Amino acid sequence: MNTTQANGIVRLTRQGPPSVLEYTTEQIGLPKPHEVLIRHEAIALNFVDVLFRNGSFPLRQLPTTIGVEAAGVIESVGSGVTGWTVGDRVGYYFSLGAYAQQRLIDPRQLVKLPDDITFDQTASLLAKGLTARMLVKQAYPVQAGDIVLVHAAAVGVGSLVSRWAKSLGATVIGTVGNEAKKAIVEPYRLDLVVALDKEDLAEKIHAFTNGRDVGAVFDGVGKATFSKSATLTKPGGTIVLYGSASGAPEIDSTLLNARQIKFLQPSLGQYLPDPESVNLSTAELFDAFQSGILGNVTPTIYPLSEVSKAHLDLEASRTTGSVIFRP
Structure with missing residues (x-):
């Protein structure tokens, strides 16, 4: 199989403390007909990552790569993919496998980013912001x-x-x-x-x-x-x-x-059952951010190679605000 350049990636061979997170490099294949290849620019650290890592949430197979949220640029498009092109700026909010410089992903998991939303803002806001919107607009519509x-x-x-x-x-x-x-x-x-x-x-x-x-x-x-x-x-x-x-x-x-x-x-998935609802919700989220409702985004940034330290700091409450990795 043809491969791209070496890909920095975090592998999990067993669940446990932060030390089980291993930063390594692997070759990554070209996209299959219904996949795209993304180069990550910012990767989120969410508390759900801790639950996947420590064993609170089961994993179907090991070794694996955790992380569910990131933003970046499409580098290659599979032969059967329509509606997406190389260079598109994209993000996603729940797709296991984010702790990597590059990854292959089903484009149905992606949202396109407005030009005036940065990768850091996306990785800091997307999952948390969509959840917040779901809570105040749908689960309990605040009046x-x-x-x-x-x-x-x-x-x-x-x-x-x-x-x-x-x-x-x-x-x-x-x-x-x-x-x-x-x-x-x-x-x-x-x-x-x-x-x-x-x-x-x-x-x-x-x-x-x-x-x-x-x-x-x-x-x-x-x-x-x-x-x-x-x-x-x-x-x-x-x-x-x-x-x-x-x-x-x-x-x-x-x-x-x-x-x-x-x-x-409530779970986010029950309120975002299809691409139309996802697109509507993300547009409203980005509008709320740009209007100042959600404040500024000033994430704490770790290199992806320091993933274990970031997990330790998060669990020890040494972090404030959003935390992201720089691949």
């Missing part, structure tokens, strides 16, 4: 006047949900892990920020709302926050659990049923 609680408002999806909900006219209460992180969310202009290490969440919320509970909760933390959130959600309100960074929560169905609280665990 002006809503009171919403957003956990982990300083980082990741939580930061984007906070900003987007605020732009839609909601009263937004955000939580952060510690007092120092309040400074991170100051530019968001949220209505109330609660540091969970030193402040009582219920006390702070009820003092701010004159005793009212919140209409909706966006929770990507899980075990550490869910039970308290349930007691602070008004009868007939909604809890949206989109992640479990602290572990899977214990769900008190009796409480939820008694208060008629709607409990949702």
